Amino acid sequence: MSKFKKFFYSQKAAPYVFVLPFILSFLFFWIYPLCSTITMSFQDITPTGTEWVGLKNFSKLLKDTVFHTAILNSFEYMILTLVLLIPFPMLFAVLMDSRLVKAKGFWKACLYVPALTSVVISGTLFRLMFSEYSTGQMNVITAALGLGTFKWLKMKATGLTALLVVCCWRWTGVNMLYFISGLKAIDTSLYESAEIDGASAWQKFRYVTIPLLKPTTIYVLTISVYAGLSMFMESYMLWAGPDSPNNIGLTIVGYLYKRGITKNQLGYGSAVGIVLLVIALAINIVQLILNGTFKKEED
């Protein structure tokens, strides 16, 4: 017993005791479910029993037009969020970081507020704002602009717009703060020497700010790609459930939820998850390669 105690208190054992919770959590809540979902994707799981079906789930996915819609929706959404949520927050950050803006703290706080609200609350508010009645806020605005009123959540283009509005509303401020913290890390003497060389404001932005913000941009890009591809709750809240007319709001994770949870087809749902996993890892690898090449360039 005392031997064990001595070992437990030794400098050799202590680090392993400290990391033990992580190892347990990793085994039980990461490796095990990951392996189990991979196994399930090759199985047909019904209340009566489990049957090994090989690649049947995947070949079914290849022909499943609803799944194609889900993939298309997720990609469209992800790419458009990248277009909207990287350049604009970056410009806002540069502007906010300049000496031109007064009462900075107040504006930053206002822009951050959406990130504090639960997706349930913001989703409910936007669902009501995108109401198809002419008195709904979005229709009031479009009518005032002379565009008429829309059945927002019943058509593909307007439904996607609604999702993007919610996304921009929630993340513009957060991404702006990321870029501001990135700007703070840039050495101000670089701007001074650029000024001595007679650089214009645009040149300073193009040749100093953008290259030196690259680590931040890559970070924001990575989390945006992941969040965009695995988006589900926003759509779930806007359409009050996983179903939307003609699947206009269906995403990959939405389809995983529908098959796996609503219809209790764990095998087929897992196959959807595996496709998402492969996509996510592929994007990650591409990004790591690009990152590595960039590093060589800098050296």
Add this chain to the structure above:
Amino acid sequence: MAGTSSVNEKAEGGMKAKRTVLTVLATGWFAILSAIIVFPLLAGLIASFRPGTELIRKGLSIDLDFSTMTLANYKYLFGGNADSQKYMMWYKNSLILTAVSVVLTLFICYIVAYGLTMYNYKLKNFLFFIVIATMMVPFEILILPLYKEMISLNLIDTMAGVVLPGVCGASTIFFFRQYMTGLPKELLDAGRIDGATEYGICFKIMMPITKPAFAAMSILCAMGAWNNVLWPMLVFRSAEKFTLPIGLNTLLTPYGNNYDVLIAGSMFGIIPVFIVFLCFQRYFIDGMTAGAVKG
């Protein structure tokens, strides 16, 4: 824009006027942007003083007719009736769940990060690599197998089932590790010379000086736990265990007559996070942006 002050002093009147115009434009731009961003919440707040049936019939819009505003929704929400009791229960569940998951998550992530930073041993880099690797798989992929696992472990519909899978948050470990690599390791040896055990050093010497990291992470974790929906929605089944977001979500039915509670309850549900944000704004931003600079 940096380093212009000396230029500024020598500037002519024309430059100054131009600068003033630019200042007004830039500040005005953020005023407009902030107004747009705050608008939905403001509209929700105003709507919460009107009957919920109006929301179903008209959708959400800003209608500043004060004569039709009443406190009826809030009176109903706190009136002690069946709906009100349900709401209070969800609120209480959310508070408890948030407190439990923050304390557990911070404690565990702290010791794991400590083990990954303060010692040199064979598996250290490999373990840290695994921490990073777990971040590369979106959590949503794991919901089906985890759901099945929770059923077989009998953890479905329990708080443990909600909290445990998230207790070793890779990003929280990462943040603690980031902070701790900057701490002086000589303190460990000093502690050992004074006769403290390895665990005594971890909790009595190092933990107090890691306080700023705890502050930043506790706020972020609390916000995450308070607002978390997807996983708790799968694990909790009985209405008396629901957290606030899940409970509110059950009120969002197309033909529901619960919109009074839904909108007033939603607005009241933002308040705790809001108060914490106003008090500790700096820590929010520190904790959130910590990963971004280093990439």
